[in-house]
Amino acid sequence: MNNKRVVILDDGCSNVRSVFNAFRAFDSDVKITNAFNDIRDASHIVLPGVGAYAECKTGLCKFNLVELLQKEVIEKGKPFLGICVGMQALATLGKEFGEHQGLDWIAGIVDKIDTSKSKLRLPHVGWNELSIMKSNPLFEGIEPGTTFYFVHSFQFRPKDDSVVSSFCDYGVQVTASVQRDNIFGVQFHPEKSQSAGIRLLKNFTGIN
């Protein structure tokens, strides 16, 4: 029926199994792998991330994936979805436990959510509502007011605001999702956000 093949990259410290289960919920052809062949054959690439920033990027380097991803995503234009730290990895620089270079696919930095004024607790954990900034194929069919599950202390602050496709409010505006061309990132966890999250992943696999 379709030849969509989704690969989920395994950085070695993420809960990749949940992401896999969520794609399986709508019967997509999905595989957890770091094998070059699989990534080359894939139509869609997903980078989950639960670990600390440095560990996530180190994971990509450890498996020599950076160059290959560059080719498949930037040159060939395959749809790419980064989840949580996987989205933060798109940035130029991450500031969790020291400074670490990111993939630099979307210029910006990742630093701690500023709670100095709001006095809110960190991490930002729980279900929060999105304000969707621009129409985005990921959010098709997702009603305003839908909540998604977040769990993080650091946030992506892109240099160019126009890449921010949604944000949520946690004392300050927190970047909830970004998009530049075929590169998508979500700070929340669609794989843990029940039906809305599964809908979003399904939307992602529908992108060509």
Place this chain on the structure above:
Amino acid sequence: MARSTWGRPAGRPYMDCHKINLKMLKNRLIPVLLLRNGIIVQSRGFKRYQPLGNPVAMVRRLNVWTTDELIYLDISPGSVYDTGRDDHRDGNRSSLLGIIRDISDACFMPLTFGGRIRSIDDMRQYLSAGADKVTINTQAIANPEFISEGAKVFGAQCIVVSIDVKINDNGDYEVYTERGRVPTNLDPVKWAKEVEERGAGEIFLNSIDRDGTGKGYDLNLIKKVTDSVSIPMIVCGGVGEWAHFADGLKMGGVSAVAAANIFNYTEQSVYNAKKYLYENGFNIRKHALIDDTLRDKSSKNN
């Protein structure tokens, strides 16, 4: 709409809580499941346990009620896991990791797993079997550095430190370890501060005295600890009616209200608890009964 059994005047919203229509982080309502040698149990005073049922079937039910999050604690005294019946549709599972994998397959909500985590490797195993966060207790007290190590590898958001508190013979709050058996001489407020300093992402505060009593949270304890830290607080122990959740949230600063027994013994418990809180004006995700996408998934699995 008299709701006298809930111990609150009917139809009066709480005036001091957040307006629900604001776009903001919701408070969470968290069922806690206790696993003892492969079976879900009810606990009282951390001492008496009554068997309730299969560990996966429970999760599957909670999953279709749009539950906010789930805490799953392994409180087995040994390492024998037997889900009890080979003829059950979920099959028999003799290992903890097998049980976690089954749970995670049925679980499209955040899952925190705890119990006998002693090393970074234990954490890694549970996380890769499908847990999103881990909760640690005894090992954190034996070696507080363990908290920082976990946070460094998996991120602070992943490390939930569980603090079990009991009022000791002198009438003071004291932290207990080894599933409430061993006193530590630690003051919960001091320990909570240290836990935060060492990089924990959340605190899961449990009152041993209130466990299984249905008398409501120990609000005094909750206030003391909550006011002393700035990481999210999950509180547990003593909920016997929906209004007790409301009492916990009204304290302010509490991020999530948790309970075990009440969710096991009440029909459509998550739905009804959320409905109660939502209708009383609390900042909570709206109740929904069945999530179609997830129901499809659950049936496909079998």
